[in-house]
Amino acid sequence: MGRPVVVVGLLGTVLDRGGRGPARWERWRPTVALCQQTDLRVTRLELVHEPAWAGLGRYIKDDIGVVSPDTDVRLHAIEFGDPWDFEAVYGALHELARSLALDPEREDILVHITTGTHVAQICLYLLVESRVLPGRLLQTGPAKVPGAAGAQGARGHRRGRPQGAPGTAEAPDEASEAAGRAPDPAGRTVIIDLSLARYDRLARRFEDERRAATSFLKAGIETRSEAYNALIDQLERVALRSEAPILLTGPTGAGKSRLASRIWELRRQRHLVKGPLVDVNCATLRGDGAMAALFGHTRGAFTGAVGERRGLLREADGGVLFLDEIGELGLDEQAMLLRALEDKRFLPVGADREVQSHFQLIAGTNRDLGDAVRAGRFRDDLLARIDLWTFELPSLAERPEDLGPNVDHELERQSRASGRRIAFNKEARARFDRFAVAAPWPRNFRDLGGAIERMATLAPAGRIDEATVEEEMSRLDRTWRRLEQPATRHSAAADRLIGDRELDRFERVQLADVLEVCLASPTLSEAGRRLFAVSRAHRSTPNDADRLRKYLLRFDLDWDVVRAARSNG
Template identity: 55%
Template structure:
């Protein structure tokens, strides 16, 4: 009974705008036509305890008449009026929305004792749009009530018209929720180029990037090793935004290629005669990206002067071309890429801290291919399709060749130092050499040898994966280890580097022998092995 009494005691409050035309007229015949604000109170089954009527001062006569009529048809309703200033132009969205927003922020909503409904028929379209936006954003915490007149041609039409409630909590609508989930899945699938990636961490990362790409115009910083896919992802983000109305172009530049006096000219443009060789004006990449997206890869390689100019362009949307005395404007969206730690670059004085703060709002770290081994198989299929498209003939692998390649590619000790560039190049080479594009075991084995050789580094004491044991252990200690043991130790270190924990590394290394043991303590077993060389798991993960 207490709960029922509380529900019945909730005050129902309607918030609406006085309609100068639709609610208009003070003549007796006003009762013969549909008036949205008054008619809403003529529905016997629809009761409101209070009306908050928003008006402008110059319409006070109509306001008082409408308030009087409401009290006549619904005596139990308290009518409160509020004067707002929409300015001279009722179609000025900024002014109308601002006035309604200020009123909503100042209104003492009591969500425990009152429930609110917002009427969206009266006023200009701009006023109705503003009310809708304020409800959607939560500044007006209520449901929308949309009213409309009955069909004019009906003889027995209801003067009260029709009404409908609109709840913007779309999660309550199963069909809409399903559609939104499908739309999001389509979007994230687009960002992944249709690749059915299996790595849970990477999939979560793409979900976040999808949300930011569609909701924020702020800079995005993509970090990760060379070949992790930063450039490819930046272009996919641009294409996604292009589908949602972005009007400009995709402009890409690797900042490592911008050196000396030409860097500022390439980015910001120059005027004729500003330096020797400047025979005509040059717009620069920032102006080419106006209205579009600028991708600055390896932004850590940009000079300090250019960093300062870029910061101004991001904050003010203006910059000075080389040799110019008047600033030019460009409204672009920035995606920056880097394979180095910009925080460390700030400490060393190589990167401006204020610029890092500006581009660090949305930072996403792309994992290396060696950290996504479960995604190698779907990426292999993607690369085969890509090669088929570029070479003009079908590229595929027989079953045995595929198994052989994936066994090598997914092994914990396969370093993939060039990440997806290595995978891309490997598939291209195998497909090119394969008879009629059908990759056999012969091409796979040849490619495995080629990849292993490419990952070796001159002067290294290692026999596997590019690890320099002399650097890790010291020249003297390394010289005391037999070559056979060096190869084994390199393999163990590579497994440790690709594992999330020492337990994971132990399970991978002792997967066969552990089945024969009644008690398997893989972590302890690995720890003791590493200790023989004065190493531990943390030291092995250092690169």
């Protein structure tokens, strides 16, 4: 004897009803039929029905007693509440599954999903898939009738599922009507093991979807850098599951803007956004115009405001707003942006009523916003709001293993753009690769893209030879040497205030930082207090403002000039 076979199933209030006369023995009644199989002996049948169908339940139990006297039929009267409510049905069946105390070690457990409402069938499937019901699925069907719909061979779905109406459980469809006259009332059975490879393929499809998405984010470039691939993997999950702001950091040319637009496109392909991508470089938003450009303005809000302007935030409604170089945004704009993010509403310039816009924010920055917060240039509360998901794009120099695939990608791009096939000579490629893995690439993909573009243009007959590579290498070296300025990281406004003064690095660094503090301070005194915080604690009569004024004067600068630089951006 094999192991005991336990079937868990629902009483079919339509399919199992075959009338009370002798003709019922000619009909296919799924619950009776599954106990009539020659190759499947049911030891125990756990048969679930709603209390209202107790009569049919007993009747079916008795009929099973006739065809299979050894089968132990146990009836379970379960009140589903609303049989079309997933939560109610799942909850009730889940509880039943627990109370049955099934033992997959000792018993062969089958879950019959042919009867019951669609809701109940789906719930049973889920309970099997999640192993709450530790068994295999059992599908039954009427015997093959020549010409009957759905008579398609032994495996898979053999007939259209009955269309139930709310509250009435399943109704017979044409196939089962036809089957009612079938010669063999025992019908057929199919056992489905969700843990088998066939169903793994379903799981693999999800994996393929994921791979397609990450490859899309990488623009189809086969990257090998582990750190970069891990970043993209996580970004893919966030992009498809969350609408929270995303912050992309990394050096210039590392691909922040491009990634932002890929995220938007991916979300659009998956029908997660309908609206546009609005791409704004905050460094181009300066002074009074910045507020109006971002948040819009009413007619006549200020001199020159002839018409009304919707503003970039409202243009991004339903879509994605990419604020590149968000660190360049003024403090007032930052405050308004925070409100727009938290409440989805804000006040256009000159308006007396707030407007709404639902957009996803992607922010880009190549500076450390933490530094900007400490210098008083960036609002801490805004940073807290946008750095929930921060992705730090590595520089090209940090991804030497990806140089090869990226060179290939650029070559293809150049070939497509110029309409002629462009390739390296073997030696030339080797020469360039050696150079590339050791080069600093300070402007990252911009430098690499530029280099390939120049070589592609100069290459005789589309072949990049060693001479072309040598020439390009020295051009890059020259350019990069020019870029090697003192390692200052300061704002565009500070840059402009320093202008082209001839300064030693020693002085330039100090002046730049003093100016940053000035730019972020409301008054000269406040700037002085911040700059001389340590020494003022040791003095009785602080004269910070005076010290600062004198310092600025050494560079022909004064408070008014600084203030003007700040408001003109």
